[in-house]
Amino acid sequence: MNDKSLALALVALVAFGGLAAVAQPVAANTTTPPTNDGYVVEQAGDCHQIEALSSSGTVEAFYDYRNHETHSEGVDRMYSSYGTEHLQEDNTSVLFLHQGTDGLSLVMIHDQVDGDTTGGVATFEISGVPAETEWVVQDDLYEGETNMVEWYDEDGWIGADWIWSEARTDGGAIQGGLNDEFAMTIHPAFNEDAALYDDEDIYDPDFHENGTIDDWEALSGDVDDPDSIDLSLEEPVTIRTGTCDDPSVSYDQPSDGDGDELTATIEGADASDEVALQPLTGTDAAATFDGIAVTDLEGNASVTFANDADGLPAAPSDIETLSSLAVSSDSLEGSSATVTFSVDANTLEEQHLSPDEIALYEADGDEWEQVPTEVTDQTGAEYRYSAEITSFEGLMIAEQQDELTDDGSASSGDTDDGGASSMPGFAAGGALSALAVVGALLVARGRLQR
Incomplete structure (x- = not known):
């Protein structure tokens, strides 16, 4: 090895060592995502296997919510869901999972647009949602005093208080964190039990015109002709990943609303x-x-x-x-x-x-x-x-207080590198390792010269 080659090696190795100490890449994730055997809906000890309703677009496109802000005149825009008309029924609330290009969502729709209904009120509090879960469809969401719907997104739960008038729908969709394992418990309140029923503090307490929800259904299977599962209006419902043979997990209702x-x-x-x-x-x-x-x-x-x-x-x-x-x-x-x-x-x-x-x-x-x-x-x-x-x-x-060994015990802490990690790329001694190689090259050069 001549002096020029050695100099190039020194520069390359020292630079490489410095980069190793500065760049600090993180080890790749080697964990395997959980395998979902499917989804179930549980209520009061009854369990039913369900399938998500699938479409070729996003849940927002599938729901197709329209109001005077989202659509211009000449288009039906009665503050309702138009993409799910084939799933809606008078005086009925439906609940289902939607699989689309944006992943998995939980969708809820109350009543029927252009149907024979006078309106209604409902409250859902959904506990145990992943931290990243959020409302991605909100029926209703617009500027104006006539919009009386309340939306909640708190640590551990998400919810809404809805009120709607004749021949319209209310509802929404939540998304985020549902592509892995999950269990969410929906605590419902319909009709007189809903938060906005005869609430004198809202713009129009009689907006629902005493309309009622008489049936609650979970939908499953073919998006054009799904099966329906009758649910009680009075009991919580849990939707989770897995099968009915798996352990059941449910979450309580927020007691004070602050999560x-x-x-x-x-x-x-x-x-x-x-x-x-x-x-x-x-x-x-x-x-x-x-x-x-x-x-x-x-x-x-x-x-x-x-x-x-x-x-x-x-x-x-x-x-x-x-x-x-x-x-x-x-x-x-x-x-x-x-x-x-x-x-x-x-x-x-x-x-x-x-x-x-x-x-x-x-x-x-x-x-x-x-x-x-x-x-x-x-x-x-x-x-x-x-x-x-x-x-x-x-x-x-x-x-961390001490660097831990593989068996979980604390090391002596007498290292010179300030507690270097065992993860590739986080070693503070990266540059030192390069210098050690350089030293070996110098020794080898000396031996060759002799």
């Missing part, structure tokens, strides 16, 4: 099952809890999530804490779970933390125990993590 507490009820679990639960997102939106998959559970259980850190242990004063979630259950002893969570990339930068310096902690009595945590994915805005827990008392996302 600060959510209870999941599990029924019929077997130790071999993995039960996916949707927690609340936590105390800070910069770091959010995405899911908890429970294993080794036999029979029934309930788990309550709360965005309240008052009952949790005090966080260590020497680490940066990002978010916490209170968890309580007297029926998960002996079970374990996989917790997935996300951290905002800008927050990490502001706190001068690298992605691999974040860990999950589980509450154990009056102390926090750090558990092995893995970065699983990166988007442009956030990093995603996975960790295993065995305690169901509380969770905290925070800066």
